[in-house]
Each structure stands twice: as C-alpha cells, then as structure tokens.
Amino acid sequence: MKILPPSEFSLQLVGSHLSDEMPKSEIVLDGRPTGKTLDGAILEAALRWKGLILVFVSDAVLYEDTLHIYLLDRSLQALDQASMYGLYSTGTFSLLDIVPPDTVRFVFFGDVVWGLKISDHKTLRFPIMSDPHGVRRPFSFHRQFKLNSSPTITPN
Secondary structure, X not given: OEEOOOOOEEEEEEOOOOOOOOOEEEEEEOOEEEXXXXXXXXXXXXXXXXXXXXXXXEOOOOOOOEEEEEEEOOOOOEEEEEEEEOOOOOOOOEEEEEEOOOEEXXXXXXXXXXXXXXXXXXXXXXXXXXXXXXXXXXXOOEEEEEEEEEEOOOOO
C-alpha cells in the first residue's frame, strides 16, 4: 500500500463550498479530470492497494464534519464505501500509519484510533450491527473493507 501524491490523484470541487448542498468533488487522475465525482470537498489521503484506490475525503463543514471513505476499482467505481460523522462534532483527519499488507490506521474524531482493513474480495456483512458507532454505509450485505475503533491511551 502506498500514498498517492496529488500529481497522480486529486480532487476538484464541483460548485461552491458555500452551497447548502453536500459538497461534491471530481476525481482528477494524472492532472486530467475524469468526470467521476465523490461526496466531499477536501482530499485527506489517497492510497493505492493492489490496483485499487482507497480515498479519504472530508466535507469541511464546521461542527458537523463527515469523513467519506471509498474503495475504488480501476474504472473509479466504488467497490465499498462508508461515512463517519457525529452531530455537532468537528473531525480532523490524520493518517497514523500503514500496516502492511492491507491495513491503515487513522484518527478522525477525538481520541479514537480507527483501523481499516481491506479484503481481496467482498465479504458478508449484516447491515444493522456490523460497524462501530458513528459509521454509516449504504445498504448492502457485502463489504470489502472493515472498520474498527479503539480509544487512544492518554497518560494521566
């Protein structure tokens, strides 16, 4: 897994960031617009894994930040996606580390470390009870990445 530089993968906001609608951004590959859009305004990180692209995008909406996570195939279709948000919560994304071969650890809300593990293929999931609190996904019985969370240990 490797981090993609902005010269290879970036986003361009579609419309105005002052709009009342959810922000959307167009995917730009190697400096060329693709016509494909994702929800969100700010590209937090893009990583390549076995020909797939894992993308983290935030909304940049004060006090109601959302982090959108997408796993895209070669044609930029979403194989899996999830959103993380909390009412009246401000999130700040930081990529902690990449744990080879298939896991990423990051922070978004407060003192919680999130782990995202990608699978080579779709796995069965139970839509109502399979994700941690604050994570939302489109209705589906399958997923290709799993999210888990654990509080960080802070010294007294």
